[in-house]
Amino acid sequence: MTIIDKSNLPYRPCVGIALFNKNGHVFVGERIDTPGAWQMPQGGIDEGEDIKVAVMRELKEEIGTDKVEIIKIAEEKICYDLPDELLKKLWNGQYRGQTQTWVAACFLGTDEDIALDADDHPEFSSWQWVPLEKTIELIVPFKQDTYRKVIKLFKSLTTE
Numbered sequence: 001m002t003i004i005d006k007s008n009l010p011y012r013p014c015v016g017i018a019l020f021n022k023n024g025h026v027f028v029g030e031r032i033d034t035p036g037a038w039q040m041p042q043g044g045i046d047e048g049e050d051i052k053v054a055v056m057r058e059l060k061e062e063i064g065t066d067k068v069e070i071i072k073i074a075e076e077k078i079c080y081d082l083p084d085e086l087l088k089k090l091w092n093g094q095y096r097g098q099t100q101t102w103v104a105a106c107f108l109g110t111d112e113d114i115a116l117d118a119d120d121h122p123e124f125s126s127w128q129w130v131p132l133e134k135t136i137e138l139i140v141p142f143k144q145d146t147y148r149k150v151i152k153l154f155k156s157l158t159t160e
Helices: 051-063 132-138 141-157
Strands: 011-020 026-031 042-044 068-073 078-081 097-107 124-130
Touching: 011 051, 011 141, 026 051, 026 132, 042 051, 051 068, 051 097, 051 124, 068 141, 078 141, 097 141, 124 132, 132 141
Parallel strands: 011 097
Antiparallel strands: 011 026, 011 042, 026 124, 068 097, 078 097
């Protein structure tokens, strides 16, 4: 078994989206590749891509709609490292983890607008709206610190 020295690897630029519905709950999807693991929409930022463009592209790919209004882009980036066992499996071992720009957005559509199979490579098998704080219980352990920071960033946007 080859061990990767992640100290020399860069972080993958990524956008994370806290998508709020009219009740102040956020969208989470259950990952197809990791049943039982839920997350908010997220994905890589292409080189030279604007954050707002990346948000809309990721939402279209992951949930089938971009009927949203961006309400806040976090100024601070949040980084996380992948567990060693995932280093070779994700992104061809090129990255140690992700540096995420988190964006809060308001969902302007209806639940019927959400289509997890809109992309040729769906990421989620199911979805739900949950209170922002509940995301900690649903997320994989290595991302929990990230989600605690996201909750702190966007808690003032919830109605609870």
